Amino acid sequence: EVQVEQSGAELKKPGATVKISCKLSGYTFTDFYIHWVQQAPGGGLEYMGLIDPKDGETKYAVKFQGRVTITADTSTDTVSMQLNSLTSADTALYFCGKAAVGGNWIQTWGQGTLVIVSS
Amino acid sequence: EILLTQSPATLSVSPGERATLSCRASQSVSGNLAWYQQKPGQAPRLLIYGSSTRATGIPARFSGRGSETEFTLTISSLQSEDSAIYFCQQYEYWARFTFGPGTKVEIK
Numbered sequence: 018e019v020q021v022e023q024s025g026a027e028l029k030k031p032g033a034t035v036k037i038s039c040k041l042s043g044y045t046f047t048d049f050y051i052h053w054v055q056q057a058p059g060g061g062l063e064y065m066g067l068i069d070p071k072d073g074e075t076k077y078a079v080k081f082q083g084r085v086t087i088t089a090d091t092s093t094d095t096v097s098m099q100l101n102s103l104t105s106a107d108t109a110l111y112f113c114g115k116a117a118v119g120g121n122w123i124q125t126w127g128q129g130t131l132v133i134v135s136s
Numbered sequence: 137e138i139l140l141t142q143s144p145a146t147l148s149v150s151p152g153e154r155a156t157l158s159c160r161a162s163q164s165v166s167g168n169l170a171w172y173q174q175k176p177g178q179a180p181r182l183l184i185y186g187s188s189t190r191a192t193g194i195p196a197r198f199s200g201r202g203s204e205t206e207f208t209l210t211i212s213s214l215q216s217e218d219s220a221i222y223f224c225q226q227y228e229y230w231a232r233f234t235f236g237p238g239t240k241v242e243i244k
Binding site for chain 1: 181
């Protein structure tokens with residue numbers, strides 16, 4: 018069974034950096050892209066970017082380009098997402114998700130990680 | 137960026153009735169559209185991909201159709217557990233994926 022387990026909630030000050038991890042299990046880690054999605058409180062879903070764990074290739078949405086870094090560790094089957102220069106607008110739930118066979122929809126989602134940015 | 141608009145914003149339907157949700161793309165996404173269901177406090181759940189293919193374990197009352205810029209998700213006989221927000225997502229353009237703003241389905 019595919020499992021996607023995210024790290025716990027974070028409280029950060031404005032200007033800080035947050036790094037969230039996403040532990041994958043139940044399949045071959047390098048076979049599928051991992052996506053990241055932001056959801057502001059009471060808001061919609063905002064696509065952030067993806068990584069190919071096989072070779073570490075990343076693609077980022079324009080909105081987050083320059084501020085987000087997604088990495089993969091094949092020794093621990095873990096993907097991490099780092100977001101820099103946090104502001105209150107980054108207060109949100111962050112989801113990682115495993116792509117599907119043959120396509121870039123998100124087959125299996127993590128439970129989400131709440132990041133609160135507050136002074 | 138491809139913009140997705142969803143309508144209506146809120147849909148109130150009686151149990152057993154049909155619910156029809158719309159998702160419109162600002163330009164063609166071919167058939168590269170997925171639907172997700174999200175309940176309060178939960179992660180989204182994949183319902184439909186490739187515009188019309190149900191994901192594993194999704195009840196047959198959920199169906200999707202459409203292509204290019206016009207898509208619909210239909211819940212043929214609404215159940216109480218279908219109360220949720222439904223998002224569409226296009227994945228036509230490599231890593232320029234976008235989501236619609238969502239339709240909230242309420243049980244009347």
